Amino acid sequence: MAAFRFSLPLLLSLLCIHPFTEILVNSYEEDPTTKTMEDFSGYPIHEPPLPSNSLSVNKESSLSVNKESLQKQIDELSTFSDSPAPSVTRILYSEKDVMARRFVKNLMGLSGLSVREDAVGNIFGRWEGYEPELAAVLSGSHVDAIPYSGKYDGVVGVLGAIEAINVLKRSGFKPKKSLEVIMFTSEEPTRFGISCLGSRLLAGSEALVKALKQTVDNHNISFLDAARSAGYAKDQEDLTSVFLEEDSYSAFVELHIEQGPILEEESISIGIVTAIAAPASIKVEFKGNGGHAGAVLMPNRNDAGLAAAELALAVEKHVLDSGSIDTVGTVGIMELHPGAINSIPSKAHLQIDTRDIDESRRNIVIDKIRQSASTISENRGVQLSEFEIVNQDPPALSEDSVIKAMESASKELNLTHKKMISRAYHDSLFMARKSPMGMIFIPCYKGYSHKPEEYSSIEDIANGVRVLALTLAKLSLS
């Protein structure tokens, strides 16, 4: 009994919690009918290639996804949530996040992957190739979820990548370059206001390492304390250990729900992402004199709220003036202080999001917003007390070689597909700075995301997993 009491926590900490550990949980039993490399690469290696028809039929039947088990995993992961089903809330380093991490590491282990974690909890699972010194091929996404969101965003790309490995193992595939699955830390900005925290660090952001030393959440808990409470950032404050070395990966592929309506509307199974739009976000604050809503006459006012309202309309105008459907701008936050019906707003705080696939066009919009903010503050006699560009990221282009692999995988699996742009951004945007990148989209119900109604059918998910599996196989052998 005593032995049990002591050994269970020890076992859990070995299996689940301790970072930087490499664990080989179980080694996979090989399928005796090992496939030839040609089946997967599409290129002849030892023998002439099979006729293309038999190749497709072969792939279609051999790359089979265990849909029932994948759906069960998605459902189970959704129960690690701080809000009631069907919504999902999973915030970075919360108890539920730690449970979800344990769940993912366990699945990686069951698939025979060796698991390691970095100082902020990016989780890697590696299937060693027969030429392990070559840069590996990486696939994955995130499992954190903003408050009251759904169970597919990110999750499909993590559990789907693990299942893609299972698919390849069942088919008897042997990777040349190692294949790795990653679960990124904190794609969503919920807790610390920083999106794609894990992948930005992997991409080598010195600015972020510096910022994280001062970053606190709403409860004044520091990033480092939060990370430590989840078992990370133990021995070091220096998070540069997370940075990826150059050429660590030969390719990165992320499977994701589209979060838009196009694939569903057009009944297309697979979206092949060629570019990710460049996001930027801006914080603005105006300060006026405030005053009594009855007593202060109109000519004597410096209404910070009206300055904010005018700037919001200016954002819309500048975005529309770009003349491109790809330029978008949103004022998602507009807060007035003191927020009373009979008080002239003395302070207004806005947060503006603007994106484009063309970086210079988006930067022109940002400049115009800045000019408008200062003109409005002069005209209205309010102070422009803050204009901060929080982030201004470049767009990312998918690499041709990865696009080709995704395209031919879709073709060989007889799945309808189209090239498209990702207007939402993902960890892929940052991984593209360190590795050739590509993304696979699958349809989702009405394009819903970040709400409980988010849904993708298991058939669509399985199609995505098969395309991912075949893409990884091709990239591994290329």
Ligand SMILES: [Zn+2]
């Ligand atoms: Zn996502």
